[in-house]
Amino acid sequence: MFGKKNMATEKDLDFLKFIVESIVEHPEEMKIDRKVDEMGVLLTLKVHKDDMGQLIGRQGSTIRAVRTLLRIIGLKNHARVNLRIEEPEGGRGPAAPVERKGLDEDLNL
Numbered sequence: 001m002f003g004k005k006n007m008a009t010e011k012d013l014d015f016l017k018f019i020v021e022s023i024v025e026h027p028e029e030m031k032i033d034r035k036v037d038e039m040g041v042l043l044t045l046k047v048h049k050d051d052m053g054q055l056i057g058r059q060g061s062t063i064r065a066v067r068t069l070l071r072i073i074g075l076k077n078h079a080r081v082n083l084r085i086e087e088p089e090g091g092r093g094p095a096a097p098v099e100r101k102g103l104d105e106d107l108n109l
Helices: 004-009 011-023 049-056 058-076
Strands: 031-037 040-046 081-085
Touching: 011 031, 011 040, 011 049, 011 058, 040 058, 049 058, 049 081, 058 081
Parallel strands: 040 081
Antiparallel strands: 031 040
């Protein structure tokens, strides 16, 4: 049976679950792992590939806000909380190399 202390320390997990379920279109495919070590708490989040854009937001604003709130929850519980997002299968993958023109071509020399 879980003690009161253990339940209090998982507020970060409960918060993340609530927020992400409210944001994504496929909450049933969400998976969160929580690991605690001497460095603090690491929450690893995996969502459906179609939900990544919604979760990250424009220029990363949504996920940055979620991370900030998680850190505040961690401070209240005397723990350092970090969030890592796993790239889903079939996601973007590595970025394609960008072909650059030489300076001479840009200047039409």
